Amino acid sequence: xxxxxxxxxxxxDLVRRLESLxxxxxxxxxxxxxxxxxxxxxxxxxxxxxxxLAIEHGRIIGLERGPQPLRSWRFAIxxxxxxxxxxxxxxxxxxxxxxFALAKRGELTIEGDLQPLMANLLYFKxxxxxxxxxxxxx
Amino acid sequence: MAARIDPILGRYLHVSLSxxxxxxxxxxxxxxxxxxxxxxxxxxxxxxxxxxTDPGITEHFRVLAFDLPxxxxxxxxxxxxxxxxxxxxxxxxxxxxxxxxALELARPVVLGCSIGGRIVLNLAIAHAxxxxxxxxxxxxxxxxxxxxxxxxxxxxxxxxxxxxGLVSGMMAPHSPEESRWETLWHYMQSGxxxxxxxxxxxxxxxxxxxxxxxxxxxxxxxxLLTGEYDFSCTPEDTMRTARQIASAEVTIMEQLGHFxxxxxxxxxxxxxxxxLQRIRERGEKQHAGKDxxxxxxx
Numbered sequence: 099x100x101x102x103x104x105x106x107x108x109x110x111d112l113v114r115r116l117e118s119l120x121x122x123x124x125x126x127x128x129x130x131x132x133x134x135x136x137x138x139x140x141x142x143x144x145x146x147x148x149x150x151l152a153i154e155h156g157r158i159i160g161l162e163r164g165p166q167p168l169r170s171w172r173f174a175i176x177x178x179x180x181x182x183x184x185x186x187x188x189x190x191x192x193x194x195x196x197x198f199a200l201a202k203r204g205e206l207t208i209e210g211d212l213q214p215l216m217a218n219l220l221y222f223k224x225x226x227x228x229x230x231x232x233x234x235x236x
Numbered sequence: 237m238a239a240r241i242d243p244i245l246g247r248y249l250h251v252s253l254s255x256x257x258x259x260x261x262x263x264x265x266x267x268x269x270x271x272x273x274x275x276x277x278x279x280x281x282x283x284x285x286x287x288x289t290d291p292g293i294t295e296h297f298r299v300l301a302f303d304l305p306x307x308x309x310x311x312x313x314x315x316x317x318x319x320x321x322x323x324x325x326x327x328x329x330x331x332x333x334x335x336x337x338a339l340e341l342a343r344p345v346v347l348g349c350s351i352g353g354r355i356v357l358n359l360a361i362a363h364a365x366x367x368x369x370x371x372x373x374x375x376x377x378x379x380x381x382x383x384x385x386x387x388x389x390x391x392x393x394x395x396x397x398x399x400x401g402l403v404s405g406m407m408a409p410h411s412p413e414e415s416r417w418e419t420l421w422h423y424m425q426s427g428x429x430x431x432x433x434x435x436x437x438x439x440x441x442x443x444x445x446x447x448x449x450x451x452x453x454x455x456x457x458x459x460l461l462t463g464e465y466d467f468s469c470t471p472e473d474t475m476r477t478a479r480q481i482a483s484a485e486v487t488i489m490e491q492l493g494h495f496x497x498x499x500x501x502x503x504x505x506x507x508x509x510x511x512l513q514r515i516r517e518r519g520e521k522q523h524a525g526k527d528x529x530x531x532x533x534x
Contacts, residue, residue, distance in 0.1 A: 193465070198467070217398070219402065220420075
């Protein structure tokens, strides 16, 4: 996808953002509470790098960089590096602020069994936006 | 200490729509030029509470907002439990005109947001002479869909939460947290399938691309205001629509999204007050012109 670095290794600032996500979510008891009915494996595509995000009762219990052959997931959210970088700005520019805004423009894809996503949509949006917080600054 | 009470009155109006009895809830505040406000899909008239408590508006305007049938505190029509709700262009237009006629509103201004903005365009096309001015917020002749509405009404997904989740990102990041979540609360409270039924109008029955060119703004001025963060009805959608209409006035509102009046009332006020001021001034000029004509005649 657009913005990828050669060889599939994402830019260091983006890796730091994404890898800050489990701590930011798990340190927010209300966010974890809101996801309490959710246990699921999600694939996050950061440029060409796949990350497996494991959630158990709203807590992030794993975030591992792939590829991991034959590891299954329920749904995948993938975007180019530049799109994630714009999405994770503390105050995103118009139409960078939402995964659906990026999806509408063709910069982000959401695929797979979407029921767990849609049944926990407000929770997932806050999980994915967590690296926007100042503590998630690179 | 004196109790703090908003100067908003709520009542129920009994009307017949398409031959069917309806009991519509509406709120109002202020006096002067009638200003009828139309809420977004899957929400209700509470979105306009800040306009109704703004003396800068209510000193000159009688602000009214009714909950569409099936929405808010309007009672769903008898037999609702055996049918699928679907808003249509014809039914929506009828509801607005019947509401205005029942309350004997003399050439009101109509301000609508989102689906309300779309229907305002239809009022401009088909019924311009009945209105003093029309204001479309987040309005366009058509917008491309960006999700499958099947998610809005099914037993394995909470309807209120998913409706809120779908629209949550349509607000600007600058909007105050309190106002953003109040806006989402309205979506969480919508009846099952109501948001989905409204989108039937928005996506299927309300395509005005071939018709907006016929709008005559000399019969009724048209103001279009769209938030820069609205990715559903984008500024480009509104500007494309306006390019087909002679003298439609477009404002792109900074730091606002799809719900300007409720997501950031203070920011929206900066944009809507000048529009309302111009509508007043235009009315005064016309009035003065009529008086002058009368004087000349006599």
